[in-house]
Amino acid sequence: MSITYLEAIRAAQERALAENPNVFIYGQDVGEFGGAFKATKNLAKMFPGRVIDAPISEDAIVGAAVGAALQGMKPIIEMQFADFSITGFNQIVNHAATLYWRTGIPCSVVIRLPSGGTLGGGPFHSQSLEAIYAHYPGLIVLTPATVDDAYWMLLEAVEIEDPIIFCEHKYLYYHLKAEKISEKDLPIGKARIARVGRDATIVTYSAMLHEALAVANELATEGTELEIVDLRSVKPIDTDTIMASVARTGRLLVVGESWPWGGVSAEVIARVCCEGLSLLDAPPQRLNSKDTPIPYHPNLWGSHRPTAHSIMAAVRNLLNL
Amino acid sequence: MLDGKTKNASTNSEQVEKTIKAFKSMLLARAFEDKMIALYRAGKISGGVFVGRGQEALSASCGISLKRGDIFAPLIRDAAGKIAFGEPVIDGIRTYLGSRLGPMRGRDGNVHFGRPKEGILAMISHLGAMISAVNGCLMAKRMKGETGFVGLASIGDGGTSTGSFHEAMNQAGVERLPMVVVIANNQYAYSTPNSRQFACKDLVDRAIGYGMQGHTVDGTDLLACLDVVGRAVDLARSGGGPQLVVAKLLRLSGHGEHDDALYVDPNLKKSPIGRDCNVVAEEILINNNWANRNEIEEWKTEFATQVESLVKQVVQEPQPDSNTEDWCAISSRNLMDTFLNNEHHLS
Numbered sequence: 209m210s211i212t213y214l215e216a217i218r219a220a221q222e223r224a225l226a227e228n229p230n231v232f233i234y235g236q237d238v239g240e241f242g243g244a245f246k247a248t249k250n251l252a253k254m255f256p257g258r259v260i261d262a263p264i265s266e267d268a269i270v271g272a273a274v275g276a277a278l279q280g281m282k283p284i285i286e287m288q289f290a291d292f293s294i295t296g297f298n299q300i301v302n303h304a305a306t307l308y309w310r311t312g313i314p315c316s317v318v319i320r321l322p323s324g325g326t327l328g329g330g331p332f333h334s335q336s337l338e339a340i341y342a343h344y345p346g347l348i349v350l351t352p353a354t355v356d357d358a359y360w361m362l363l364e365a366v367e368i369e370d371p372i373i374f375c376e377h378k379y380l381y382y383h384l385k386a387e388k389i390s391e392k393d394l395p396i397g398k399a400r401i402a403r404v405g406r407d408a409t410i411v412t413y414s415a416m417l418h419e420a421l422a423v424a425n426e427l428a429t430e431g432t433e434l435e436i437v438d439l440r441s442v443k444p445i446d447t448d449t450i451m452a453s454v455a456r457t458g459r460l461l462v463v464g465e466s467w468p469w470g471g472v473s474a475e476v477i478a479r480v481c482c483e484g485l486s487l488l489d490a491p492p493q494r495l496n497s498k499d500t501p502i503p504y505h506p507n508l509w510g511s512h513r514p515t516a517h518s519i520m521a522a523v524r525n526l527l528n529l
Numbered sequence: 530m531l532d533g534k535t536k537n538a539s540t541n542s543e544q545v546e547k548t549i550k551a552f553k554s555m556l557l558a559r560a561f562e563d564k565m566i567a568l569y570r571a572g573k574i575s576g577g578v579f580v581g582r583g584q585e586a587l588s589a590s591c592g593i594s595l596k597r598g599d600i601f602a603p604l605i606r607d608a609a610g611k612i613a614f615g616e617p618v619i620d621g622i623r624t625y626l627g628s629r630l631g632p633m634r635g636r637d638g639n640v641h642f643g644r645p646k647e648g649i650l651a652m653i654s655h656l657g658a659m660i661s662a663v664n665g666c667l668m669a670k671r672m673k674g675e676t677g678f679v680g681l682a683s684i685g686d687g688g689t690s691t692g693s694f695h696e697a698m699n700q701a702g703v704e705r706l707p708m709v710v711v712i713a714n715n716q717y718a719y720s721t722p723n724s725r726q727f728a729c730k731d732l733v734d735r736a737i738g739y740g741m742q743g744h745t746v747d748g749t750d751l752l753a754c755l756d757v758v759g760r761a762v763d764l765a766r767s768g769g770g771p772q773l774v775v776a777k778l779l780r781l782s783g784h785g786e787h788d789d790a791l792y793v794d795p796n797l798k799k800s801p802i803g804r805d806c807n808v809v810a811e812e813i814l815i816n817n818n819w820a821n822r823n824e825i826e827e828w829k830t831e832f833a834t835q836v837e838s839l840v841k842q843v844v845q846e847p848q849p850d851s852n853t854e855d856w857c858a859i860s861s862r863n864l865m866d867t868f869l870n871n872e873h874h875l876s
Contacts, residue, residue, distance in 0.1 A: 232672060257672065263703055265696035268661035272700065275600075275665025278645050281672065283665075298693070303653050303662065305858070310637045311651050314860035345858035370859040397864050444866035 214381035216359035217247050224366045225255045232258040235286030244288050266296030273317045274303050283317050290321035291335040304371040305346030314369035324377040324415050330504035339471035341373040342443035349373045349443040353417035355386035364396050377415040399446035405433035408459035411476050413439040416463045422516040442472045451484050458489035461526050465513050468496035490529035495522045545819050551593045552810050555585035558609035560832035561618050565625050569786050574625050579640050581606030583781030584713050586806035589613045590754035591681055591711055594762040600666040600680040602650040602659035605640040607683050616649055619839050628846040635849035657693030667706045679766045681709045687718020701771040702740030708771040709761045715780035720792045736773040748778030751810040779803045
């Protein structure tokens, strides 16, 4: 029996609904239909009145979640695609994210963003928006890369009183499987050393973790050992774990699927340069998608975002700097 | 559609009491806002001052039609309604003057304050955004099994043009919430007249499109406002679904005190909607022998004195201090992101 990343998200929601009477799910097609990706399959039947179909109104969906949270409820919002959260952006960054600072009342909502590219997704069903949400104060932005993290981080997110942007990767939904859900290990806020190495550090998160691991395994056959840091959370960023890894390896590549301008990779490099320039034996490098909308055709999409192939090239370059 | 034109004053004593209470809220709001204007002109207030002059009758009718346990999302011209709902006037004074003892502790200012735990939401500036928040409060109450509650959100003519407004109105209709949305059509959104804001004949015509019942009212007439808003609230409370009230009135001020509002059509000022609702209400009370002119003058003096004394108190209160300020935007302190470099320089 194995469990996919998507099934882990569904299982976490089922458990949250079962254990916390204040939890409810609100989003487009999440009810009887079970969600566009089936992340809420059967939940409406199991928890009547608590898995609620919403009109196509991202602004009002998030606004309602803020109101419900004020009344002590714990809404889990499913955006059908991360890309569409932009139509609810105002409520997320100006309402949910400012509430605690302004009024002292925490805004306890989880907003799930089915993120990242899949084959044929195109410009409006492929985006990775962690950076723009992380830019705003008042939000916690999570980017689970493993089946265990998808499960445990979502459950933990439900217990956190602040607004959570939960970036779950659509490519991993079906492609990533585990034998079972393991025991919970790291809490939210801690990065994981996904692979121990000595020659260079790759800091990455979400689906790019698996591309980076593939590169590391291949390079290991040549005697090069990469250390890989899975951020897990991009806000907050676990700077300590990154710095400790860079101190060990002296070389840094940051890989992210989102666009290059600003963003998580820029932030990680800025922190390492500001706090530990002397730890570096070479200029830190980053690899992101190309600075264009996300293309539809597989020939273009395959080169738009980083892949094991392009990460390999970037690592080889880094090792020779 | 119901058309509220209440010319025959009720003599029901409960009604009289309610009218007087609403009127006093209007007077207190006016006294408070007049003082804020004076302080603004004296350079004592950072940022702007935004007043509800000309909208007090409508606003007070909203606040007074609600009960404890209801949800109220006021907007920038709702001092009277907030007072009528039970918010202490000192909250506004503290927010304008940035007192650390105020509800926003100097972190947000002027009209952006509330008591969300007590059902008064603290507006954000983006128009229309508060309506869905009220919807969510009502959905939550319903899920928790509460009954007999109602939500009321204020908006202006300009705010009805936002996508947020449309989404939230539709949502209230789909969920068939006990919701009342009150549009104060004060003819101008900042400087933009109705003719550049919407193309429908009357905003109330939108009600049917949202699955709501629509009501119109003369926003300068306190009795009409009490009647129509009160009826809409009662209908929502008793299971009649969401209600839309559109009040016609004129903003008797600039958008804010920085705005001389020279763009306002002089003919509108002379028209019936240009009447000062406080003066109209005063005449209603006097003509019905519910209060005499001396009493009303005494109330005005009393409120002006009350506001003066609260201002004297608030200016003595601690202001926020950047050194002791808690610069953390989330409640989960263990998840606060740290930007070490900045902190090194500060220490």
